[in-house]
Amino acid sequence: MxxxxxxxxxxxxxIAPRPLINCNRCGAVKAYRCSDKFRVNANGKRIDVWLIYRCIDCDNSWNFGIFERCNRRDIEPALLAALESNDPVLARRHAFDVVALRRRVGRIEEFSxxxxxxxxxxxxxxxxxxxxxxxxxxxxxxxxxxxxxxxxxxxxxxxxxxxxxxxxxxxxxxxxxxxxxxxxxxxxxxxxxxxxxxxxxxxxxxxx
Known part of the structure; x- marks a missing residue:
């Protein structure tokens, strides 16, 4: 050359991958889109964190687990603050984690x-x-x-x-x-x- x-x-x-989930409101398997919002639930020293997804047809919610029954001390303060403030970069990183999504739900709709x-x-x-x-x-x-x-x-x-x-x-x-x-x-x-x-x-x- x-x-x-x-x-x-x-x-x-x-476009983030969309898990295909049996929606109990629609009564059929539907694609769920990422809402870019986290749900943080603290129970004493334990914290659960989910990334919230919504059915594209009826807006029914589904929670993708990020941390489950995790000790508060094991989460960096900066990371916890990002989760609580719905940091868009962090949400995007988890939304595009195809491996974790597929491990949780099996079927995923991907976009090119x-x-x-x-x-x-x-x-x-x-x-x-x-x-x-x-x-x-x-x-x-x-x-x-x-x-x-x-x-x-x-x-x-x-x-x-x-x-x-x-x-x-x-x-x-x-x-x-x-x-x-x-x-x-x-x-x-x-x-x-x-x-x-x-x-x-x-x-x-x-x-x-």
């Missing part, structure tokens, strides 16, 4: 919608003949890498596949069918655009 334009992509999911913040790391877009994209994920996503690249670069997934087959697109760390797997933290994608007539358009879309 020729001279590369290095661009950092910070990727944040938009993301926001991508792009930062150019060098100023050679006019002379660059290749792209080097570094991925930083705020949280894991189910969005396949080829869908992410196709959407952000405004090119087709079949074209990405063709570039990979010609070794003009390389994913590091590489793996079998890397494009058809979820985007991962720390992944670097290098694309040789030296022979592509729409080089400038792709570089601009990438954030160059």
């Amino acid at each position: 020729g001279m590369s334009l290095r661009i950092h992509w910070a990727i944040a999911p938009e 919608d993301v926001v991508v913040h792009k930062q150019r790391l060098c100023d050679n877009s006019e002379s660059a003949t290749a792209l080097e994209l570094g991925l930083e994920l705020e949280m894991p996503t189910s969005l396949w890498l080829d869908r992410l690249l196709a959407g952000e670069l405004a090119i087709s997934r079949s074209r990405l596949q063709a570039l990979e087959e010609k070794r003009l697109l390389v994913v590091d760390p590489d793996g079998a069918r890397a494009l058809r797997k979820p985007a991962r933290e720390g992944t670097t994608i290098r694309i040789d655009l030296s022979g592509e007539p729409d080089r400038d358009t792709i570089i601009s879309a990438a954030g160059g």
